Amino acid sequence: MNKPFSQPQRQSMVGIVLIFLSALYKSLKGLWAIAIYVFLGKTSSFNYTYISLGLIAFAILILIFSILSYRKFLFHINYEADEFILNKGVFSSENIAISFDKIQQVYFKRSIIQRIIGVYSVVIESAGSSEKEIEIKALSEEKAMLLQQKLNSFIEEESKAEENELSTESLPEEKKKTTYWEHRLTFTDLLKLGVTSNYFRGFGLILIFFSSLYNQFADLFTENEYADEAANYLNTFQSVGEILMVLTFMFIAVFLVGIVVSIIETFLKYFELKLTQSKDSLELEMGLKTNTKVSLHPNRVQILRLITNPIQRKLNMYQLQLSLTSSTETQKKNRINIPGLSWDKATKATRFLHHHEREQGEIYKPHKLWLYRKLFWGIIPLLTAAIGLNYFFEMLPTPVLLGLALVYAVLFFFYQRKVYQKINLEISEEFLVKSTGLWSKMQVIIETFKLQSISVSQPIWLRRRKLVNITFHTSSGDVRFPLVNEAFVTQVNYLLYKIETSTKAWM
Secondary structure, three states: OOOOOOOOEOOOOOHHHHHHHHHHHHHHHOOHHHHHHHHOOOOOOOOHHHHHHHHHHHHHHHHHHHHHHHHHOEEEEEOOOOEEEEEEOOOOOEEEEEEHHHEEEEEEEEEHHHHHHOOEEEEEEEOOOOOOOEEEEEEOHHHHHHHHHHHHHHHHOOOOHHHHOOOHHHHHHHHOOOOOEEEEOOHHHHHHHHHHOOHHHHHHHHHHHHHHHHHHHOOOOOOOHHHHHHHHHHOOOOOHHHHHHHHHHHHHHHHHHHHHHHHHHHHHHHOOOEEEEOOOOEEEEEOOOEEEEEEEOHHHEEEEEEEEOHHHHHOOOEEEEEEEOOOHHHOOOOEEEEEEEOHHHHHHHHHHHOOOOOOOOEEEOOOOHHHHHHHHHHHHHHHHHHHHHHHHOOOOOHHHHHHHHHHHHHHHHHHHHHHHHHOEEEEOOOEEEEEEOOOOEEEEEEEHHHOOEEEEEOOHHHHOOOEEEEEEEEOOEEEEEEEEEOOHHHHHHHHHHHHHHOOOOOO
């Protein structure tokens, strides 16, 4: 019978172009500051002819490297040893062998360049490995689909070896799957998501960008004339009110630009997002800059987070964040976000990924010491701000400072009190649910049989109060709950019993 990929084979020929462009981009990425430096006319002593010849020679060397890398990159399936084999390396050879029982996930990625030249990137993740996953970056659609299905047949172990033998002729029938429901993000949905989420992320990206620019060019100019002009501009203000007005305007302007950045990022990450439920998995495809297609199997999802905020809830938009089985080094990478779900679709996805219906459990809250700590540490920025204002603006009257401090203290108290009220831990027969968040509300849901272990810590300063901190460990990360009574340990012992006696497969 035909055994696909039994013989070592290379990627598609156009893979040379992909390798060349990728290597060229990585090599030139660190030289962009020099390019701008040259463009600004700081290279009067250089001969541009020699620079051009050097760049051409550099590109030829990269092309030779790309051809050698393409020829040395060989992969195949060893059916006798039940392994996937990959050989690669130009200056040093590397041989990677992954047994079928260690393969966890096989999915597709496509950059804009890959879509233009018509190839797929197949990513193979293995269990318990801290190494980077295997990525075959240039396969035709037919070969990529066949390789994914072949490897998935070993993951699922649904039939005997003879029944698992696939051929290219049977591929179209295998690709057809029954779809139970579907979720898509429209242009309007993406716009709503960009406007109603990640406000401060966009703000942070702007700060990082300008900080990077400053670090790159700070040493290129001996005279910092722009900083001098800014200082002279600030000296023209005669009152604190004028300075506060300018700072407020600048904050609003940067905040609006941050929202624009968030909208752009949302379109790049979630463009044409499509989620469909088949019989055995959720099929997810999304992305403009990098298009990713992945199959989400219930047993691989260890932690499910349901996230929303008041504006998105009014728009009936919820986000699922799925933490998949992974090694410690790849936990953040193996978090998949599915935004823009209606409540109905979010409920359907949650029910499919979980093995049981959720029932009401027992509710626990942190000790009020948690609130007292937050209030205490909140005094530090208050005192720092008061001292700073008094130092830089000596003309600011003491009653004004006291008034500002009082307003801050009252607002901070009510904010932390509301945050405390929203924190709780619910434990039922089959589920553990942690709820947090005042504006951005989050429910962290774990099926109890997927817990790997539970840690109980009690620092010296908590012993007198008989309080402990609890950490729930899973194969995709930890969930912590602070400052609960020692009596909670009884419930912990029950959960440990559930973990030890469960025979359900959790990955």
